[in-house]
Amino acid sequence: xxxxxxxxxxxxxxxxxxxxxxxxxxxxxxxxxxxxxxxxxxxxxxxxxxxxxxxxxxxxxxxxxxxxxxxxxxxxxxxxxxxxxxxxxxxxxxxxxxxxxxxxxxxxxxxxxxxxxxxxxxxxxxxxxxxxxxxxxxxxxxxxxxxxxxxxxxxxxxxxxxxxxxxxxxxxxxxxxxxxxxxxxxxxxxxxxxxxxxxxxxxxxxxxxxxxxxxxxxxxxxxxxxxxxxxxxxxxxxxxxxxxxxxxxxxxxxxxxxxxxxxxxxxxxxxxxxxxxxxxxxxxxxxxxxxxxxxxxxxxxxxxxxxxxxxxxxxxxxxxxxxxxxxxxxxxxxxxxxxxxxxxxxxxxxxxxxxxxxxxxxxxxxxxxxxx
Numbered sequence: 001x002x003x004x005x006x007x008x009x010x011x012x013x014x015x016x017x018x019x020x021x022x023x024x025x026x027x028x029x030x031x032x033x034x035x036x037x038x039x040x041x042x043x044x045x046x047x048x049x050x051x052x053x054x055x056x057x058x059x060x061x062x063x064x065x066x067x068x069x070x071x072x073x074x075x076x077x078x079x080x081x082x083x084x085x086x087x088x089x090x091x092x093x094x095x096x097x098x099x100x101x102x103x104x105x106x107x108x109x110x111x112x113x114x115x116x117x118x119x120x121x122x123x124x125x126x127x128x129x130x131x132x133x134x135x136x137x138x139x140x141x142x143x144x145x146x147x148x149x150x151x152x153x154x155x156x157x158x159x160x161x162x163x164x165x166x167x168x169x170x171x172x173x174x175x176x177x178x179x180x181x182x183x184x185x186x187x188x189x190x191x192x193x194x195x196x197x198x199x200x201x202x203x204x205x206x207x208x209x210x211x212x213x214x215x216x217x218x219x220x221x222x223x224x225x226x227x228x229x230x231x232x233x234x235x236x237x238x239x240x241x242x243x244x245x246x247x248x249x250x251x252x253x254x255x256x257x258x259x260x261x262x263x264x265x266x267x268x269x270x271x272x273x274x275x276x277x278x279x280x281x282x283x284x285x286x287x288x289x290x291x292x293x294x295x296x297x298x299x300x301x302x303x304x305x306x307x308x309x310x311x312x313x314x315x316x317x318x319x320x321x322x323x324x325x326x327x328x329x330x331x332x333x334x335x336x337x338x339x340x341x342x343x344x345x346x347x348x349x350x351x352x353x354x355x356x357x358x359x360x361x362x363x364x365x366x367x368x369x370x371x372x
Contacts, residue, residue, distance in 0.1 A: 006337045009089040013081060014350060020077030025290065027073040031066065032283035038272045040065055041280040059122065062279045063115050066286075071107055078103060089337060116143055118282050125277035132276050133257035141250040148242055155203050155212075161188040164213060169223050173211055173230050176318055182237045187211040187230075189218050198335040200226070202233045209237070216335070224324035225331070228315050235314035241307040248303050252296045256289030263288045297349060304352040312354070312362055322367045329359045 031037050041062060048057040082099045117140055124135035163186070164170045170187040177184045184202070190212040192199075198216040202209055211233075217226050236242060264276055264284060273281045316325055333340065333356045340356040347355065354362075 005089065006333070007339050007342075009085070009337045010339050010342070012085045012089075014346070016077045016081040016085060020074040023077065024070045024074040025287070027069050028066075028283060028287045028290070031069065032287040033267075033271070035272065037280040037283045041278070044279065059119070059279060060115065062282070063118050064111065066283060067107070067111050067114050071103065071110075075103060116140075118286075121282065121285060122277055122279075125275070133254070133261045137250065137254040137257050140253055141246070144246060144249065148246065149205055159212065160191040161212060162191065163187075164189050165218065166223065166226075169213075169226050172223070172227050173234075176227070176231050177234055180234060180238045180314075180318065182209070182234050183207045184209045184211055184234075187213065190214045192216065198332060200229045200233055202230070202237055221328075221331070222324065224319065224321050225328040228319050228321055228324045228328050229332070231318045232311045232315040235311035235318075236307065238314065239307070239310060241311070244307070245300075245303065248300060252293055252300065253289065255296075256292035257285070259292055260285040260288035301348065301350070301352050305347075305354050308353045309358075309362070312359055313366075316363065316366045320370075322363045322370070325363045325366075326360055329356060329363070 120139035124132040
């Protein structure tokens with residue numbers, strides 16, 4: 001792997017991502033901390049027939065306008081990464097139409113999610129009054145749990161898949177799944193575009209789980225390399241890592257909502273806000289909660305790295321293959337252009353996985369323990 005190329009690529013991608021997030025955050029802050037929010041609320045109500053006429057339409061228009069401002073602010077950084085960074089380092093050239101199409105698909109997911117979160121705030125205020133943040137947090141966590149269960153099933157419907165053409169690999173993975181009590185229904189080849197990074201995942205829950213192995217792995221990887229990657233993914237289900245991550249996210253969101261409630265009590269009267277049930281209060285609640293979420297990033301990523309490290313140990317133990325593990329980690333790093341030795345600050349702020357160097361050192365330690 002060309003580490004200097006990976007380092008340059010990841011640095012540029014981080015800068016683009018940070019630029020987009022900061023631009024969108026500043027726009028949200030500008031709306032939340034200025035008269036713009038009240039103005040936007042009044043315009044949304046007036047455009048839908050006046051006070052009390054069509055509150056759901058006014059709510060929908062208000063949330064749509066907020067999301068539009070967010071997307072417009074973030075789009076230049078997204079376009080720069082797709083049109084100027086990715087083609088130079090790892091992907092075929094993209095067109096502006098491709099970027100717009102991808103962004104539209106992402107917005108089609110983000111807009112209902114934002115409307116659901118905002119609606120949870122409004123309904124919770126009606127139900128619980130001053131304790132609105134408790135009910136909002138519960139509603140959002142419930143929605144996240146539902147999405148976590150339904151998302152893989154939706155992926156299976158949308159993904160272009162076919163039965164895995166390497167039955168020996170499928171049999172091996174089926175036996176390992178039985179050993180670790182993570183039942184799977186089958187193993188499929190995930191047909192991705194030429195040049196897409198190699199990947200594998202376990203989709204679904206319970207006995208409806210299916211293993212998806214990308215076409216790049218099926219074409220070019222050895223059986224033992226594929227096995228070690230998929231067993232790593234099975235480990236997350238064996239240890240219920242998705243639910244552990246959801247629990248931590250629920251705590252962070254709850255803290256964010258509590259802080260936003262305090263911020264609203266302190267700043268609301270100066271901004272002309274009528275309380276958490278006011279449409280104009282939604283940008284302030286969103287901004288403060290998002291700020292807490294960002295501050296908690298090192299904690300959330302630390303949990304993720306711990307889960308990934310445990311899954312690596314699991315994969316090594318279940319396959320007893322330190323050499324395939326090393327090859328797989330190097331090939332994944334090359335496919336995704338991952339830095340081998342990122343700085344500690346970079347790991348804290350951006351990395352959900354241990355570094356390549358850390359994972360290779362783990363395989364070396366395993367080999368020493370096993371005496372080979």
